[in-house]
Amino acid sequence: MKRIQFDTPVEELFSVGQAVAQHLKKLDIKTAQDLLYHFPLRYEDFSNVQTIDQLVPERSSTVRGKINAIQNRRSWRSHISITEAIIADPTGSVKIIWFNQPYLTKSFAQGDQIIVAGKLDMDKYGLHFTNPSYEKVKYKQIHTSGLVPVYPATQRLTQRQLRYLIQLSMSLARQTTDYLSFAMKKQLQLVDLPFALQQIHFPKNESLLKKAQERLKFDELLPIQLYTMQNRQIMQKTPAPAIEFNESETKKFVASLSFILTDAQRRSAWEILKDMNHQHPMNRLLEGDVGSGKTVVVGLAVLNAVNRGFQSVVMAPTEILAQQHYDTFIKLFLKHKIKIGLLTRNTKRISGSNKSTTKDNILINTLTGNINLLVGTHTLIQESLRFKNLGLAVVDEQHRFGVDQRKKLTEHSSPDNNKVAPHFLSLTATPIPRTLALGFYGDLDISIIDELPQGRKQITTKIIPPPERKKTYEFIDSEIKKGRQAFVICPLIDPSDKLGVKSVTEEYERLNKIIFPDFKIGLLHGRLKGPAKERVMRSFLDNKFHVLVSTSVIEVGIDVPNATVMMIEGAERFGLAQLHQFRGRVGRGQHASYCFLLTNSEADTSRQRLQALVASQNGFELAEKDLEMRGPGEIYGLKQSGFPQFKIAKLTDWPIIKKAHTLAEKLLAESPDLHVHPLIQQKMMHFKDSIHWE
Numbered sequence: 177m178k179r180i181q182f183d184t185p186v187e188e189l190f191s192v193g194q195a196v197a198q199h200l201k202k203l204d205i206k207t208a209q210d211l212l213y214h215f216p217l218r219y220e221d222f223s224n225v226q227t228i229d230q231l232v233p234e235r236s237s238t239v240r241g242k243i244n245a246i247q248n249r250r251s252w253r254s255h256i257s258i259t260e261a262i263i264a265d266p267t268g269s270v271k272i273i274w275f276n277q278p279y280l281t282k283s284f285a286q287g288d289q290i291i292v293a294g295k296l297d298m299d300k301y302g303l304h305f306t307n308p309s310y311e312k313v314k315y316k317q318i319h320t321s322g323l324v325p326v327y328p329a330t331q332r333l334t335q336r337q338l339r340y341l342i343q344l345s346m347s348l349a350r351q352t353t354d355y356l357s358f359a360m361k362k363q364l365q366l367v368d369l370p371f372a373l374q375q376i377h378f379p380k381n382e383s384l385l386k387k388a389q390e391r392l393k394f395d396e397l398l399p400i401q402l403y404t405m406q407n408r409q410i411m412q413k414t415p416a417p418a419i420e421f422n423e424s425e426t427k428k429f430v431a432s433l434s435f436i437l438t439d440a441q442r443r444s445a446w447e448i449l450k451d452m453n454h455q456h457p458m459n460r461l462l463e464g465d466v467g468s469g470k471t472v473v474v475g476l477a478v479l480n481a482v483n484r485g486f487q488s489v490v491m492a493p494t495e496i497l498a499q500q501h502y503d504t505f506i507k508l509f510l511k512h513k514i515k516i517g518l519l520t521r522n523t524k525r526i527s528g529s530n531k532s533t534t535k536d537n538i539l540i541n542t543l544t545g546n547i548n549l550l551v552g553t554h555t556l557i558q559e560s561l562r563f564k565n566l567g568l569a570v571v572d573e574q575h576r577f578g579v580d581q582r583k584k585l586t587e588h589s590s591p592d593n594n595k596v597a598p599h600f601l602s603l604t605a606t607p608i609p610r611t612l613a614l615g616f617y618g619d620l621d622i623s624i625i626d627e628l629p630q631g632r633k634q635i636t637t638k639i640i641p642p643p644e645r646k647k648t649y650e651f652i653d654s655e656i657k658k659g660r661q662a663f664v665i666c667p668l669i670d671p672s673d674k675l676g677v678k679s680v681t682e683e684y685e686r687l688n689k690i691i692f693p694d695f696k697i698g699l700l701h702g703r704l705k706g707p708a709k710e711r712v713m714r715s716f717l718d719n720k721f722h723v724l725v726s727t728s729v730i731e732v733g734i735d736v737p738n739a740t741v742m743m744i745e746g747a748e749r750f751g752l753a754q755l756h757q758f759r760g761r762v763g764r765g766q767h768a769s770y771c772f773l774l775t776n777s778e779a780d781t782s783r784q785r786l787q788a789l790v791a792s793q794n795g796f797e798l799a800e801k802d803l804e805m806r807g808p809g810e811i812y813g814l815k816q817s818g819f820p821q822f823k824i825a826k827l828t829d830w831p832i833i834k835k836a837h838t839l840a841e842k843l844l845a846e847s848p849d850l851h852v853h854p855l856i857q858q859k860m861m862h863f864k865d866s867i868h869w870e
């Protein structure tokens with residue numbers, strides 16, 4: 177057999193045919209190295225080795241014995257093949273029953289020494305093992321002794337096959353080069369990488385397993401720490417225009433608003449304005465719940481930039497949102513001499529004129545500096561776009577500027593490819609708990625708007641059990657007859673239906689034909705691409721549908737002031753913060769609004785969880801609850817923002833995050849570009865290529 181290399185395709189491994197290779201690909205396993213990094217989900221504890229006379233029902237046990245008899249029979253009623261065997265040790269004998277594995281009579285013969293492990297059952301067959309794990313004593317034991325790994329698998333790929341193949345890759349574990357030096361490992365109390373890779377699959381005992389897990393988690397967490405710290409250092413060296421705070425103009429503007437700023441808005445605005453007065457670019461994230469008033473805070477920053485002769489750009493994720501921003505800024509700056517441009521695929525406008533204009537016209541006016549504030553979609557920065565002097569770049573519904581985005585904005589910020597960056601501000605409604613922010617957003621400064629403006633109407637939130645469904649439809653009917661609109665959100669039920677086309681289409685048919693035959697129903701799901709999605713949203717916004725049925729793609733912050741009902745099917749399937757985001761889609765106009773959480777679940781825990789949503793309208797509180805109850809993977813907005821997906825680390829692994837932080841600090845202090853640690857540098861480059869959190 178050829179020696180296994182890290183990049184050996186799985187097809188070339190011993191006993192892997194095309195079919196198995198296809199199944200492995202479904203698990204993202206294409207090479208031998210991928211096998212090595214296919215970590216167990218959990219472990220079965222087969223360390224309880226017993227003699228046959230010690231066996232008791234219902235317990236997991238492992239025994240070693242000789243096969244006295246083995247044979248197949250068919251169950252005449254259910255066409256199931258049954259393999260029965262008797263194994264014996266010096267203390268007695270016990271029966272084994274395997275279903276649907278008739279080939280076992282070929283693998284084993286009378287007299288073979290085998291080990292079996294599994295749970296014991298007691299029924300009409302007497303005391304016996306049912307479908308236990310098994311292997312011959314003469315082979316190395318990977319299925320039946322100690323802590324046995326259980327892997328993420330597919331229906332067609334058994335644990336046995338995976339264990340066998342992964343066992344083959346263990347020679348690679350030994351050959352893996354550890355990128356951490358002996359001294360680093362000693363200081364951080366981490367085990368060797370080759371040892372960790374071996375122990376994670378076939379651990380000797382619990383405590384070594386824990387060590388292995390810790391080491392591999394560390395490996396996932398270190399690059400993020402390096403990345404964010406390096407980012408911060410780079411920003412601190414990049415020049416940016418210091419934009420001086422204009423107190424009198426700012427005061428005048430604030431006084432002209434039709435409302436009083438909340439303390440949180442003032443605090444955030446002040447943090448932003450102070451940053452903009454530095455000679456290095458701001459890199460700040462403004463977090464605030466839906467409706468907390470982030471836009472006016474951006475307005476203050478734009479006003480100050482324009483006042484000192486600098487341009488601003490505001491980018492939104494969709495055309496509709498860009499248009500809504502454009503309209504809002506026009507109203508906000510009605511009394512100010514600020515020229516605003518709107519550039520999206522379908523709409524091109526310059527404030528002061530009711531007619532639409534051309535892309536070229538907008539580009540020219542941006543270059544000459546005639547346009548002070550340019551609003552557009554995230555894809556706005558193209559080759560042809562040049563500013564006269566861009567001072568502030570804002571991106572809505574995004575957690576951070578991507579490296580490319582920042583680079584382009586810097587290059588395009590003036591006519592002559594200079595290296596002066598604008599100040600960067602990202603906005604998000606995702607409530608990122610403080611602890612997560614500290615660990616993973618280390619390159620960003622964060623401002624939080626943690627209070628809603630006074631007098632906001634609460635959105636009436638109710639849990640709806642099945643018997644009340646009919647009443648709820650009647651209520652929606654009455655709202656629509658008053659001229660209002662409703663959202664219906666469906667969860668993804670069928671795992672093969674990743675885009676939710678099926679579940680949402682079925683619901684659409686039901687509502688259209690049976691529940692609301694007289695109303696117009698719209699349909700939105702993940703299969704619809706950008707422009708098609710925008711068309712559906714636009715029609716709903718223009719009140720061409722009474723009801724919009726959607727998967728969770730609806731989430732991103734759009735305003736439909738006329739919609740008053742948010743009905744969420746299978747509510748227990750969503751995270752609290754996500755449900756809160758859905759809820760935030762209504763209550764945007766002057767009408768009383770409602771959020772209905774439909775659930776069939778009788779489980780107390782889901783009821784309790786949903787109850788939290790009824791009790792609180794604070795996104796941060798709900799996100800903390802999510803973190804506590806379901807873990808950080810479920811925090812809405814983290815997955816969507818391309819937040820790195822870990823195989824093994826958790827966002828709550830604090831002690832390990834701290835270790836990674838400590839080492840990252842030390843390494844970058846020694847060598848800002850990591851060139852004295854080429855292996856670590858390489859790992860970091862690899863990480864950079866793999867993330868898409870822009």
Ligand code: ADP
Binds near residue numbers: 464
């Ligand atoms: P978001 O943070 O979701 O982007 P917006 O900026 O769209 O929120 O603000 C939501 C609404 O609240 C807007 O109509 C805005 O004019 C209004 N608003 C913002 N700040 C205040 C305030 N301090 N008091 C009253 N209304 C406010």
Ligand code: MG
Binds near residue numbers: 733
């Ligand atoms: Mg907003």
